[in-house]
Amino acid sequence: MTAARLLLPLGLSLLGACAQHSSSRQTLQVDSQAQCPLQIRTQQTLILVLPSNPTTGFRWQLADAATPLLRSLGPEVYSNPEDVGLVGSAGQSTWRFQAETAGEGRLHLQYRRPWETDLPPAETFDCPIQVR
Numbered sequence: 001m002t003a004a005r006l007l008l009p010l011g012l013s014l015l016g017a018c019a020q021h022s023s024s025r026q027t028l029q030v031d032s033q034a035q036c037p038l039q040i041r042t043q044q045t046l047i048l049v050l051p052s053n054p055t056t057g058f059r060w061q062l063a064d065a066a067t068p069l070l071r072s073l074g075p076e077v078y079s080n081p082e083d084v085g086l087v088g089s090a091g092q093s094t095w096r097f098q099a100e101t102a103g104e105g106r107l108h109l110q111y112r113r114p115w116e117t118d119l120p121p122a123e124t125f126d127c128p129i130q131v132r
Helices: 002-024
Strands: 027-030 038-040 045-052 059-065 070-072 077-079 091-099 103-112 123-131
Touching: 027 038, 045 059, 045 103, 059 091
Parallel strands: 027 045, 038 123
Antiparallel strands: 045 091, 059 103, 070 091, 077 091, 103 123
């Protein structure tokens, strides 16, 4: 009986620690400028998903990656989820970042053709970010 009384508080404290740890590792997905500004915690993963169609020559380019607040977890990944196999159909570009340090910055991307440097971007994604 005494051992059970000792194990119960220990078990509850371990569960609480696990819950706190998993909440700090949550993933936040953003697919619209309307979701900005963002507030995220250190070690939280941020997934940015934007509509894209590289067959037109347009690509999303990182103008400001909120460095050193965010660390890239790999290169941009393009996927075509709706019309798999159709050449020229629109899809989405996905980036993954991890919040590294507390502070304020911005995640800024421009949708443009790389060779048209004298023209303004067709679209922009500009999102203030606060990491706490």
